[in-house]
Amino acid sequence: MGEVGPMREEGKISAYQAMVYQVSIVLATAILFVPAITAKHAKQDAWISVIIACFFGSLQVYTAVSLARRFPDASVVQYAPLILGKVPGKVVGFVYLFYFFYVGYFVLQEFSALMCSSYMPRTPPIVFMLVLSLLAVYAAYGGLEVICRMSSIVLTVVLATMVLVVLLIIKDIKIWRFLPALENGLGPILLGAIPPGGWFGETAVLLMLYPFIDNKEKVVKTSFLAILILFIAMEMVVIGAVGLVGPTEAACFLFPTFNMARLIKLEALPILERQDALFMMIWVAGMLIKLTTFFFAGVLGLAQWLNVKDYRPLILPSMAIMMALAVQAWENIAELFAFSGEVFPLTIIFVNFIITIFLLITAGIRHISTRKA
């Protein structure tokens, strides 16, 4: 076992920059898919599902923070062997870093799915994947500080545009589409809460970022703030999509948020109609930061797992593998959607919650910590 400590200088980020990272890593795909996936089970109560998911997400991020605090100078990939012993620890570490690549190639596929379905059907999907991943590679070379600063700018624009889109449809949102509440009891609502709950759990990326954070005492606060921002964003699109076309239709569309942007109708100001392009902008920018954050966390984890001093030589090979995985993974959009609704949330909950809490409990029982008293 080598000594545990931060790798070659990756820069320092503030707790708020970590928060931006946490929000970026969840936002883009969640806002696009959350209405359809939750409304499928929870129908008009999808908004309640998001509240429940938010609590579940808070629990997950709190677990992650508790674990990270025990090892202030290392990432989870580095200290998992300390907790579990060398071989099991390395296995768990690999599960963590593979999770980042796994979501990464899932994101690539989702990105090309929407771009090909709605904007550019003739363009081969590989082009979208390539363009996005090259940008992510470029950002990864820049390092953590660069990614955080880029995300702050992009995120501000994305959130502001989302608010604008929702403001434009707010007059067409009808309260009666949310009635009757709790028509089929709690079961479907809980079922609908699982996928967004998984997404909220992605904020556990903090386990990788923690050693680089400057003002560690603020992390609990900023993590919950990240959850809150995500909660507001998800509620906006869920209430928007369900309140605009009703739960049955919202569940039926593959990209309800995209449809929501298309349904903007202002007879007084037609210039503000047809905001597909605006939505496309949010979507591409959001997906870029999402991919970058996942990819960077994955490459960083891989370097730590291999005990390599610098992660940069691993960037291009990792991206090549990710692209290959993305291309072969799903044959058609039906598979992709079935996967993202049923399999995907459970796998990410397994990594972000089950493994994390298992590590936390084991570390607690064995009194393992590198924190200076």
Added chain:
Amino acid sequence: MKRRMLIILVLLICLNAGCWDLREVEDLGYVMAMAIDSGPQGKIRLIAQVPNPRVLGGGQRGGITPGASIAAKPYRNYEGTGSTIFDALREISRESSRRLFFAQNRTLIFSEAMAEKGVGGVLDFLKRSVEIRHGLTMVFVARGDPAKILDIPNPHATVPALRIDDIVRWRGQTSRFAPVPLSRFLETLSLEGQEPYAGVIEAAFNPAAQVREGEKAALEPPLTLRLTGAALFRNDRMVGFLDETETRGLLWVLNEVKGGQIVFPCPGQEGKKATIEILRANAKIEPEITEDGIIMTVKIREEGNLVEVEGPLDTSKPEVIKELDRLHAAAIGNEVMAAVYKAQELGSDAFGFGEAFRRKFPREWKKIKRDWPEIFPGIEVRVQVVAHIRRMGMTGKPPFLAP
């Protein structure tokens, strides 16, 4: 070195704009209206109206007279037949010099035959297509051949599709026809306790086209476009029409009355009438379960301005206004009841009474939802209207009543 790289990159942006899906505006034929008819042997007949920008931009008054040459027409109606709607679309493309583009389409017309056969299959295509905008496309059922309707000349809005669009825009002038956005049509189709409706469009005789004595021939076109009433559906099949009064009855309940006129008998003198212009209205359905069955109470609040009084009424007196309030509330109630009776007769719950019931009594709804089509014609509907006249124009009394 860095600067050279930058220049190359900027140049690359110019070269790479648009990718594979680049489409030039000049290459697109913007479909402004499409009509879907059922053809022989289960085929689908499609009409797509594409404006001709050369004539539109040239300021010519094309298409006023039916005999005008095709070159002067500011639009072209492409017509094709195919086994499915997409098949028909691609058949049309063999005639068109431009790629037909549907994102600007605002009018969707089903022929009566098509609507009666069921529009579900066609709707699937419209829902899947990324070019069709559900919020901007208005759904209609045509009485008569849609090809004929889409070819009615007019000097003002020379493209019939644009004319329809404008008429829809001013629907609040009467609220006597019921255009519905495709998104809403699809939503009501997906609901268990509500059936879809659509506007009705027809080619009507143009009263201005009469040949008067001593004139050679009318310059007016013989037909005119008319948006009138509503078509009611059960699931995706049309079951019948509402007339104009009944249509507004439906629109009252659906909260879609944006304005219009109410004419009712004026008190004081037999045969005289008074007219109200509707300002705003608001309706609510309140379901109840009683021992005798389900009762739906429709509560409507309306505000309007008095615009015309024929009888000798001193409208400056508050009690007279009260009386007029009562009378025009009754007129609104009659419109609603006429619509309800007709819809119950046709067996189409376009009002969403079932949905209102589901929202209030979700448990009971589960028991009866399967039988709702049989229950709906028998439910009791009550209407309570509170109507207020707020203002009365620039005069307090009719002219002949001045002291």
